[in-house]
């Protein structure tokens with residue numbers, strides 16, 4: 064920005080200087096013409112003096128006219144046009160204005176200086192040259208007039224995404240000049256499509272100020288429930304970055320294929336120019352959502368009959384989960400057998416970076432242990448998300464709503480790909496009944512975390528000891544413990 068304004072300032076200074084120099088030269092020439100003739104008479108005949116002075120006048124007046132047209136162009140298009148229309152004037156219109164205005168001024172100046180030359184006759188006799196030039200410039204003129212018609216039509220503007228030409232160039236329109244449309248493709252290349260080609264071909268326009276939609280395809284196996292798939296995919300896609308909140312994404316079946324249900328997701332973008340990234344994010348979200356909810360992507364299938372060998376060892380995944388749970392501090396009082404039971408009662412979920420695992424204010428009836436990855440606990444402060452803590456492997460969250468029955472106190476968002484183990488109400492109730500100490504250690508953690516929430520919100524820190532005792536009573540009441 065600073066660069067642009069200093070550039071403008073420089074150009075303004077150069078413009079003023081150039082105008083002053085030319086105006087001064089003209090003033091001197093007009094006022095001291097007799098002395099100049101006198102001076103030149105030593106070398107030149109009077110006719111030669113006259114034509115030299117006329118040429119000098121023509122050049123100086125033309126330069127002045129040129130500077131004047133530029134100034135008028137800036138005033139008209141940079142200020143008046145932009146203020147009245149609200150967008151930048153197209154380069155083509157500006158160029159045409161400058162060319163016409165300058166040609167008229169030049170002819171007027173020429174006519175004033177060379178009064179004896181009949182311009183009308185000059186044009187008639189040069190008609191033949193006009194034809195020659197016209198033929199030579201056929202393509203250029205074609206582009207020029209196609210450019211004018213594109214501007215008159217205004218089918219698209221700078222900043223819109225368009226697809227044009229036989230090679231189907233897609234990209235963001237950077238400029239439209241008298242010869243071609245300049246597009247920046249998504250590989251950051253420049254594609255120039257000449258105006259005459261663009262005028263003949265179909266152009267697909269995705270305007271910048273329009274809610275443009277995209278379609279993403281995926282397939283699931285026939286045993287998966289369509290209603291569940293619709294709900295799960297829609298919810299995972301709707302809060303992805305750059306997906307418009309104004310229209311809820313649509314998830315619908317587009318075909319019942321040979322070996323799969325074929326789906327399409329239709330979603331609308333805030334900024335269409337970023338559709339590649341957003342498409343990828345939507346596909347990623349879909350993958351995680353399907354996986355978390357036990358839904359399966361389909362691929363061409365064949366039925367194979369395999370002979371199954373008897374397993375000699377129990378599944379190692381369960382051991383791994385039990386190990387993970389044993390490292391959670393509040394579960395320290397549990398025996399190995401209790402940990403194994405708890406491990407079988409947990410359900411694993413994987414979340415993509417940026418996905419919300421828990422939303423503040425929601426109802427909650429389970430808690431989570433971070434198995435792999437990291438999450439951030441956030442509260443909303445004056446409309447903005449404020450991080451409160453980062454939890455990693457072996458940490459748990461979601462216990463506050465589970466143990467108190469109150470709404471979720473904070474939102475929890477995945478910082479990287481994160482796998483969590485969900486523990487439900489029933490499994491915890493069973494543990495509380497067999498381990499009276501557990502409720503106490505959990506109430507301590509909750510009291511501490513509550514203190515963390517209020518402390519960072521710059522409020523008075525409550526007394527953790529008293530709070531924990533109060534919590535213990537309400538946890539026992541909530542779970543029906545004595």
Ligand code: CMP
Nearest residue numbers: 452460461462463464471472473512515
């Ligand atoms: P819950 O209220 O069920 O949902 C949001 C969770 O964020 C909450 O349970 C806690 O597990 C966690 N949480 C809230 N405050 C903090 C904190 N100060 N430090 C760590 N975790 C917290």
